[in-house]
Amino acid sequence: MCSSDLIGGFTGEASDDGPDYPWLLKDAGMQKYVSEVWQRIAGHYKDDPMILGYDLMNEPLLWSGYLDMESLIEPEYRRVTEAIRQVDTHHMLILQPPLGRFSAFGKPFDNNTVYSFHSYGATPRPEFLQQYLDFRTKYQVPVFFSEIYAERSPEWSTAHVKLAEKYN
Numbered sequence: 777m778c779s780s781d782l783i784g785g786f787t788g789e790a791s792d793d794g795p796d797y798p799w800l801l802k803d804a805g806m807q808k809y810v811s812e813v814w815q816r817i818a819g820h821y822k823d824d825p826m827i828l829g830y831d832l833m834n835e836p837l838l839w840s841g842y843l844d845m846e847s848l849i850e851p852e853y854r855r856v857t858e859a860i861r862q863v864d865t866h867h868m869l870i871l872q873p874p875l876g877r878f879s880a881f882g883k884p885f886d887n888n889t890v891y892s893f894h895s896y897g898a899t900p901r902p903e904f905l906q907q908y909l910d911f912r913t914k915y916q917v918p919v920f921f922s923e924i925y926a927e928r929s930p931e932w933s934t935a936h937v938k939l940a941e942k943y944n
């Protein structure tokens with residue numbers, strides 16, 4: 777389950793159907809509401825084998841001028857994780873950093889989590905993957921290359937897939 781559209785907004789852009797400001801990261805009422813919504817979703821799907829996991833925020837702070845709020849992403853993930861884990865300890869959580877920068881994350885706080893990243897314009901070469909490989913090695917956690925830009929050339933997409941496969 778992917779949350780591209782959470783009430784309050786979290787990207788700082790209209791792409792999340794929010795108010796063009798990441799209020800979710802600042803407003804305690806919205807944070808409480810979003811945690812409750814995720815808890816209800818997790819409670820409903822907790823025994824569903826068709827659900828792989830919960831992608832809590834798709835592309836937080838993407839394309840925005842709000843990167844000074846980057847440090848607010850992980851606390852929000854922690855709040856939502858706590859709410860979900862009260863009803864579902866089985867399904868994995870999928871966490872994405874702002875603008876693909878894993879430096880926004882500290883030490884993992886949930887043992888059933890995968891860290892996700894996307895590529896829309898990066899040149900498919902080892903340097904692109906390095907921060908993700910380093911994070912994976914440092915914390916012994918899975919990383920997931922979950923999106924590439926479909927409108928690029930087939931050669932570009934194929935090169936990204938081959939690069940990901942090479943580094944497992």
